[in-house]
Amino acid sequence: MKRSYENALKLLETRRRKGRPKAPASFTSQDAAKPIDTQTVRGVPSLVGMSEWLKIIGHSDSEVDGLNIVHITGTKGKGSTCAFTRSFLRTHGLRTGFPRKTGLYTSPDLQCIRERIQINDQPITEDLFTRYFFEVWERLTAPQLEPNSETIRQPRYLQLLALLAFHTFIREEVDAAIFETHHGGEYDATNVIQKPVVTGITSLGMDHVAQLGPTLESIAWHKSGIFKSGAPAFSVLQESGPAEVLRDRAIEKRTNLTFVSTNNLLPANDKNLSVPVQRLNCSLALELARTFVQLKAPDQTVDASDIADGISNFKWAGRFEVIEDGLSRWFVDGAHNTLSLKQAADWFVTNTCALETRNCRILIFSHFSEERDGVTLVECLAEALSKHGAMPDYVIFTTYEEREDGTTRIDKTLKIPETPFPDLCSVYTSLWKGVDSNAIVSNSPTIEGAITLAKEISAERSGAQILVTGSLHLVGGALNILRPQI
Template identity: 60%
Template sequence: MKPTYENAIKLLESRMRKARPENRATFSRPDPVTATATQGLKGLPSLVGMKEWLQLLGHSDNAVNNLNIIHVTGTKGKGSTCALTRSILHAHGLRTGFPKRVGLYTSPHLLYVRERIQINDQPISEDRFTRYFYEVWDRLFGQGVENVRQPRYLQFLALLAFHTFIREEVDAAIFEVHHGGEYDATNVISRPVATGVVSLGLDHVDQLGPAIENVAWHKSGIFKSGAPAFSVPQDAGPAEVMRSRAEERGTSLTFVESDESVPRVETGILGVPVQRLNCSLALGLSRALLRQKAPDQRITPEDIARAVDSVSWPGRFEVISKGKSQWFLDGAHNTLSLGQAAQWFASNVRATGQHIPRVLIFSHISDARDGVSLMECLAKALHENDMKPEHVIFTTYQETEEGSVRFDKIMKPPLMAFPGLCETYSSLWAKFDPEASVSMEPTIEKALQRARNIGEQNGAHIFVTGSLYLVGGALAFLRS
């Protein structure tokens, strides 16, 4: 197989497991004071093997630690907080020279896999991805390593990110946790410069546990001795668990409040109040890095303004204007994030001052979450924000009748029998709002075309949400 970008994508795809382990994890509720708990495991933790694989690649603990890593976890807002941290450090670096090169590792991607590994606001090029991919692949899958356990998809991508950032000699790197924290593949980082926790909520309960305290236990597993930990405000139960874990790990924990130096805006990524908190968290993390690595430097109001003005996070609180219509896209896929997305949509629509049709495009198909509950949460949130859509379109994750329009989509959405789930969604929405026009489309392409037709005469405000698969597919069309 020739070492091409296309073949690298095919090899990477081969490392995806067909399904999660079926054996259910078992948990006990942590004691609210000691945070002790029996944490059951479901399958082999993704952290297992990471250190050994890095050593096979020739990367010591010191090589990883020298990346000056900021490690971020939580339930809602990890990606945007990482993007804000990157943007703040990059703006500061443009003015001062440090950090000159900032790496960013996040997941999942929306349009192409290279989005997951970025340097200075840009995904790495196809050439660099291909070169570093095969350096890692040949070392871990080549001759002489047949009897060595080999990494799965997300483990491989994390290894590729470490390898890329070391080769590219970045001055700082921001790593988003894949899932949880304690047993996550990214938790091979032994000495981050700082760790951060965004808003916690109940999600992935089969893996993280039935109680919010279980979730907090897992997430705060990234805390490390000597690395200051920061968090947005949390509820009392999980906050106490986090404090106990910080004490156990020998580090400080600071719950950040909204920073007055963050600009107040009505639209964009900071148009939602929680994003101001996420930006405040990003500031705390950025300042912690500078205190350790460049103690004579300070982040200025100009740095913050430049960072906020330039930050973008595809598919998260994103607005695209096409003709007379505006498209509002957010990959919200849990109750916490859907409520925030509805609030963001409402504030942005009001800011336009236009009274044109509102259209919702929704899809959610998952074994891990109750799609009906998510749809009902969204309907309630839109109603509470006085932003009920006149038109509602339910669809699948399939982009076109022929399949995907993207070569390196990689993410394989779960299959769905159309119109089964869509009929359930449609029936429930019609009961919730009998005045709404409710329809179903078998593909994302057709759902977008129906929305375009609605806005053809006078325009429309079109809200696309419910899944990153849906938003990624929509962006593939809207950016073409």
Template identity: 45%
Template sequence: MDRTYEKALEIIEGRKRVRRPNAASSSRAPLLPILLEGRATSGLRGTPSLVGMVEWLQQVGHSADDINALNIIHVAGTKGKGSTSAFAESFLRAYGRRTGYPAKTGLYTSPHLIYPEERIQLDGMTIDRDRFARYFFEIFDRLPQLHSPYDSSLPFVQRGPRNLQLYALLAFHIFIRENVNAVVLETHSGGEYDSTNVVERPLVTAITTLGMDHVAMLGPGMKEIAWHKAGIFKSGAAALSAVQADDVDCTVESVLRERARAKCEVVRFVAEDERLPAEARQLEPRVQRRNASLALAATEAWLEARGKDKAISADDIHAGVEQWSWPGRFQVACDPDIRDCTWYLDAAHNDMSVAIAAQWFAAETAAGTEMPTPLLKSNEEGVRILIFSHINELRDSVALLGSLATALRDCKAEITHVIFTKYATVDTGGEMADGRSSPEAEMLHAAWRKSQPGSQIWDEASIGAAVARARDIVKCSTSRTGQILVTGSQHLVGPVLEILQA
């Protein structure tokens, strides 16, 4: 068999589930006795991703002790879990560089921004494609289920891991084979039934800011979402959380306290840490300070769990922040083709995230330009452009856009042009990539016009066409000055960055 990186990706991509089963799925009932052994449920929907992970790890040759020996910091949450995970890895790496331990760090995040191998990092570097392929085919050789196309009608052990489960298996395998001694592990979307929650004894567990997201899987309300996310808490592992806001229907922090108490732990809520550098672009906007504070607390809890006498130093903290990078999150990029065109990219994909993205964009453009605010509705003084796309059967893209439009209006960041697009990177000349109908496009138009009626609206069939349209708008303006916000999904931001970096 062809054992290239490209073939590995072909097999992994072929393991995607066509669509998520609903709560009434006939395949759900037989799984419950297996799933519920020693576990409670809260709004279980479909087949939990945790099912099968132990068996597949054993087939690959890894025991629970092998996983526990990775000395894991496990991170769940709604907003900022990727940034928090990356900060924690960076702090650990900075500490290890000074003291000699940890000697090698690992980071697993999801989803990727541009290339799939970005999900797995060793010592702050994305794993190279040769090792990615080599380690994948080690798994492939030990899991005969991967030798046939994914068939959801088969029992779960026979059908083998799905796409995300396979990525998690690959990450564990790589970290073990590479002798990593400190791993920061980000959950996919949930917690209790997430495939990453196969870890029995993490050293530290951390919950980032919670909000309404993945409601179809974890909901219907904040009580259920908090319950699921806190499923990563384990006996013997430090339990940490960002300070949480109360929901109308429940006290989120009380749910987390109760879940930690059930594991004989006391959850500690982490406020902003004053030791973080006062002036650091990596800590803007303010939410990044919260993420970094939680990551720093997790790092110190990890050092305590490992019995390290040396505390993390001010130099370690500064180095950890300075070397930290998380592309696609609050990222500012210059346009290589247009001198006075600046791109603002944030992969916000839920109501909480897009509101923060709007505030960030408004603050950045107000501070970094002499363009009038609010901007005139013409090309005479420059242009503010939004490129937006969000395609997800579990979220309402129209409602999400409405939240973004309202947040931008309230921040006085008025948009002159808005460009709606799809996830296709190039225009194939056929039907839109997601099959969105014209009435659905009109719903997006209507949602936008409620808050920002003066914008000119464009529809483009591909991300490449959307970028080209934005550039043309800037070039045709009198000032040739543009500020372009790209948000709505990581599947949009990644390809836009790839175009800008080409």
């Protein structure tokens, strides 16, 4: 097969499984310190095989350790915390020379797959992605592998992407690497990291309960699996139950855990800190960056200029993002669980209720998932907006399909819902009309159609404030239309 970017994407796509396994895990992983929790873990945990695959593609534990990793997990704010940490380290590196190269691995992507693997604020190029993908792929599928070896089993989609990130960062000789877990922690593929420099946990909430358990305590247990002996651990303040679990796990993992509250010394008026939860995420990231520099460059410190410039230069697409477009003002946030939807609603209300003139409000929403109840999310969002007396005048339910002509970028991850669009959207429509009979509710089979309709309404009403939320897949498609990549 020709080594091309398009072929790399096609091969990667073959590793995507059709659905999450339902059967409980039935064996013990040599990668895990304890037997697998069969009450929540289903199928083969993502961690299993990662250590062996890294060795097959030529990387030792010491090479992974040499990446100087900051490992971050949580329910809400993982991506933003990773991005703030990256921004602080990058700004510090530009001033002092260390870290010279900073890698960032996150998921999912919004506009293209290469967003998941970044170096110095930029997604890796198509050429680098292609070169390193085929290096990993060909080593993992080499015929000389022992046919009876356990490692003959091939990595799944997210495992392969994590392996590609490790390989890329090692080959590109980054001085620091920030890794976001996929979900969970204890059995997550990224937990092959044995010696992170520092670890962090963002706000915990009820999400991925089929894999992480039905309580905040069980979720806290899984997330704190990234704690490692000798690596300082930090967490934002949590509820008492999960906080106690985190403390116990820190003792078990032989590390020191520090709870972080919002840093009152952060700039008061910076637009990147206008949302309370972002101030908290930034505060956690600052502690992670400070500790990283203290441990890896003891003669240096993250100073006031690093902090100010790091916050000013922060960017994280699709999270509390505002796009001005003529008469329309788009509030774009990839909230997809109840905790984040409440925060998105508060952010939208705060920024629209302060307007001198009463502009039309429009909501564009989409959510299709096996893991989350979309009806619960719609109810949560309606309640949050209603509480502030800020119900939208128009509501548009749509899908994850991006363009009306069916085209999409070859490197854009697209999730096709199993539930037929008309069926679920009719449920959403009935639910919303039951909450607000005055709202004008419509459905669009594509994101492009929903945005076009919102623009038409905005033109008719001499301006509109438009909230786009419910899914990262929706937000990624919306950004491709509102702010297409060159």
